[in-house]
Amino acid sequence: MATPLEHAVARATDTRAIAIGEGALDRVGPIVSDLLPGRAAIVVADGTTWAAAGEATTASLRASGVALAEPLVLPAAPPPYASWDTVEHVREGLRAVDAVAVVVGAGTLGDVVKLASHELGRPYACVATAPSMDGYAAFGASIVRDGYKQTIACPAPIAVVADLDVLAAAPARMLASGVGDLVEKLPGGADWILADAVGVEPIDADVWALVQDPLRGALADPHGMRAGDPAAIAGLVEGLVASGLAMQAYASSRPASGAGHQCSHLWEMEGLGMHDDPPLPHGLKVGLGTVMLTALYEEALRHDLARLDVDAALGAFPSWPEVEARILAEGFSPALLTAALEQSRAKHPAPDVLRHRLETLRDGWPDVAELLRAQLLPASDVERLLDAVGAVTHPAQIGLDPQRFRATYVRAMRIRSRWTLLDALHEAGLLERCVDALFAPDGFWGRRPHPSR
Known part of the structure; x- marks a missing residue:
């Protein structure tokens, strides 16, 4: 019987091999030579990731008879940034050799090499150096171009190798980042439940299971993760990789990314933590977004939407010109303003569509609310889980003013x-009311004016 990870690989469109375990670096060469016979390889790393796994990756490739080009090693300081400029630099470095890339790194390098390889029409393989995010096996690359962070369609790696000895030695904040990225699948899944319930985006049951079935088990031992326990870290890594494979199977990040990720994306586009030393990892911001959205779900579930006055909500819903005026006043940078207007316009519902959504939500609310409660952890439990691994749970910890x-x-x-x-x-006319409640003196954030630790 196939394991959940083997089932996930079977559903994936691009990735054909996953190796997770202690000593897994020894398998890089055999996997690359088996999947890409006769192809030369070029190891791509930065100074930090080369020190973590570059030499061992090179040795494994050489021992398997893989011809090697001179490695492409970016500086460790400042660390590479997932920008279009970095993609162009790496793409031109790869273009100069007839070789497939074997990227040794985490999220930034993985996405840069993913897109650069795609632009050259080449497959690539990935060696993970930190359990920091779910993008190793994901479809698409998250790249900042012209000030806007976007997911650009491109294939996932043909193989992912994650050596638990290497991952356990990664900085603690990188593990905390991975936990933040993974726990967001809980409210992200709740977002998909809602979207499915009102007919916006049906749930793909197989893809849902790839992410959600291992999720709680993967998050079950945060203290073991922080202590470097191999079993706990293996569970985290398997959960992250499974999420990436699910995004491959669905050709979208919907299975693994909800509004908590959107909070992180906004802050990243505004440069939050980009110039910190070291830069603030994506997953730490996602973890805070998870607390934000889980708390908002708790507030939303206090409202009985089975009693929603649909006519009143329709009457109060702003027209597109009114929404446009609000966006113009919300302080976006020019690049973000253009994107905010385009993205918001794309989902602004016509009156008949809005009526259907609201009536469907009202009529199905008792069942939907039950599904949401089963999907979510209490926000205070999410805080404790993130605290246990040293992640971010309060805006003051990352310099966000109230x-x-x-x-x-x-x-x-x-x-x-x-x-x-x-x-x-x-759309139901409740967003401002729920946010106000969170920041009231007795609300979730009102009771947390300072960091919890």
């Missing part, structure tokens, strides 16, 4: 056309 943090609940909705809880509450 006004900017509060505005994220609305502004994050603007930058993506994906329909989430933020849109559901906006």
Whole structure:
């Protein structure tokens, strides 16, 4: 019987081999020579990731008879940034040799090499150096171009190798980042439940299972993860890789990314933590977004939407010109403003569509609310889980002032056309009311004016 990860690989469109375990670096060469026989390889790393696994990756490839080009090693300082400029630099370095890339790194390098290889029409393989995010096996690359972070369609790696000895030695904040990225699949899954319930985007049951079935088990031992326990780290890595494979199978990030990710994307586009030393990892921001959205779900579930006054909600819903005026006043940079207008316009519903959504949500609310409660953890439990691995749980920990943090609940909705809880509450006329409740003196954030640790 196939394991869940083997089933996930079977559903994947690009990835044909996954190796996770202690000593897995020894398998890089055999996998590459088997999947890409006769092809030369070029190892791509930065100074930090080369020190972590570059030499061992090179040795494994050489021992398997894979011809090797001179490695492409980017500087460790400043660390590479997932920008279009970096993609162009790596693409031109790869173009100069007839070889497939074997990238040794985490999210930034993985996405850069993914897109650069795609532009050259070449497959590539990936060696993970930190359990920091779910993008190793994911379809698409998250790249900042012209000030806007976007997921650009491109194939996932043909193989992913994750050596638990290497991953356990990664900086603690990188593990915390991975936990933040993974736990967001809980409210992200709730967003998909809502979208399915109102007919916006049906759930693909097989893809859902790839992400959600291993999820709680993967998050079950945060103290073991922080202590470097191989079994706990293996569970985390398998959960992250399975999420990436699910995105391959679905050709979209919907299975693994909800509004909590949108909060992180907004902050990243605004440069939050980009110039920190070291830069603030994506997953730490996603973890905070998870706390934000889980708390918002708790507030939303206090409302009995089975009693929603649909006519009143329709009457109060702003027209597109009114929404456009609000977006223009919300302080977006020029590049982000253009994207916010385009993305928001794409999902602004016509009156008949909105009526159907609201009536469907009202009529199905008892069942939907039950599904949402079963899907979610309490926000306080998410806080404790993230605290246990040293992740971010409060905006002050990453320099977000209260006004900017509060505005994220609305502004994050603007930058993506994906329909989430933020849109559901906006369309029902409840978003501002729920956010106000969170920041009231007795609300979730009102009770947390300072970092919890």
